[in-house]
Amino acid sequence: MTTTDVPTTAVARTSAVPGRSGREREGAAWVFLSPWVLGAVGLTLLPMAVSLCLSFTDYDLFDSPHWVGLRNYTQMFTQDPRYWRSVTATLTYVAIAVPLQLALALAVALALKSMHRAKGFYRSAFYAPSLLGASMSVALVWRAVFNDGGPVDRLLGTGGWVDRPGWALLAVALLTVWQFGAPMVIFLAGLQQIPGELYEAAEVDGASRWRQFRSITVPMLSPVIFFNLVLQTIQAFQVFTPAFAVSAGKGGPADSTLFYTLYLYDRGFVASHMGYASAMAWVLLLVIGAVTAVLFRTSRSWVFYASEGDR
Structure with missing residues (x-):
């Protein structure tokens, strides 16, 4: 072996080791x-692909699917008035519940940020409803609270909300607003990232608390607001348990709480029209995707990112 062969062999061995270790890591x-x-x-x-195929069939969960093409979609849009009532109820619920929930979450987060004692206790206490609110047991308790003779009826004398078409949807929306813990924690984390020097400079300039909130807090918190808005909007379109419990699975009174997912459940598992329910599910997926895309598109005009000077 010559002296020139040793470095060549060593290089070949060392070059082979990283390649082998890279494949092992992969x-x-x-x-x-x-x-x-x-x-x-x-x-x-795979379930999504099966659901898409079933949306073009007549399937009752017992017999083999029968291909019907676009009949489920045309029936949905042109021959089913309850479908459009479910769309109206869902959009009304989203328009009420999401802004109220985010506003309450932000207000509580601002209050917790200024607290110096027992902050951890109050943060846990306000977050607890988010862990409990999605359960059927809490929804049933909520129905009892707003039923005839319940605490709300005795306190306000307005009668049971769950039996009145104009109030039943509001009762369901308030249950969602009550579950503001998750967005509150996210808001609180975002508020703690805002530099205190900005508020000190604003106070020196004589800015009021409202001006500081409007000119500092909201712009600096806008990415967090946008995140919570997208997340809570998507969840609101898929709400099911509160409406099912409050209306006893019927969407009443007068279809006022017939949310989209509740009607989808009724068509698929009560009436055994699984092909029709699959078509409804895919329309819901497309609508949520479109709404999310619109939110992302409009965010360019109001969401401020500190790392981008042009925003």
Whole structure:
């Protein structure tokens, strides 16, 4: 072996090791990712594909699906008045519940930010409804609170809300507003990231608290507001448990709480029109995607990012 062969052999060996270790790392990564990949394919992508195929069929859960083309969609848009009542109820609920929930969450977050004692206790206490509110038991308690002879009836003398078409939807919306803990925690985290020097400079300039909130807090918090707005809007379109519990699964009174997902459940599992329910599910998916896209599009005009000077 010559002296020139030794460096060449050493270089060849050292160049082979990183390649082998890189392949080993890639293989290990796929091993760790495999449960997620299998879950995503088996529990999300494959059911979505099956649902899309069923939306073009007449399927009653017992017999084999029968291909009907676009009949489910045309019937949905042109021959089903209850479908449009469910759309109206859902849009009304989203327009009421989401702004009220975000406003209350922001107000409580501002109050907690200025507290110096027992902040952790109050933060946990306000967050607790977000853990409990989605359960059927709490929804049933909520129905009892707003029913005839319940606490709200005895206090206000307005009668039971859940039996009045003009008030039943508001009772369901208030249950969602009560679950403001999750966006509140996110708002509180965003408020703590705003530099205190901005408020000190504003006080020196004589800016009022309202002016500081409007000119400092809202612009600096706008990415967090946008995040909560998108998240809560998507969740509001999919609300089911409160409406099911408050209306006993009927969407009443007078279809005032017939939310989209509740009517989808009725068509799919009560009337056994699973093809029709699948078509409804895909329309809901497209609507949520369109609304989310609009929110992202409009965010360019009001969401401020500190890292981008032109915003």
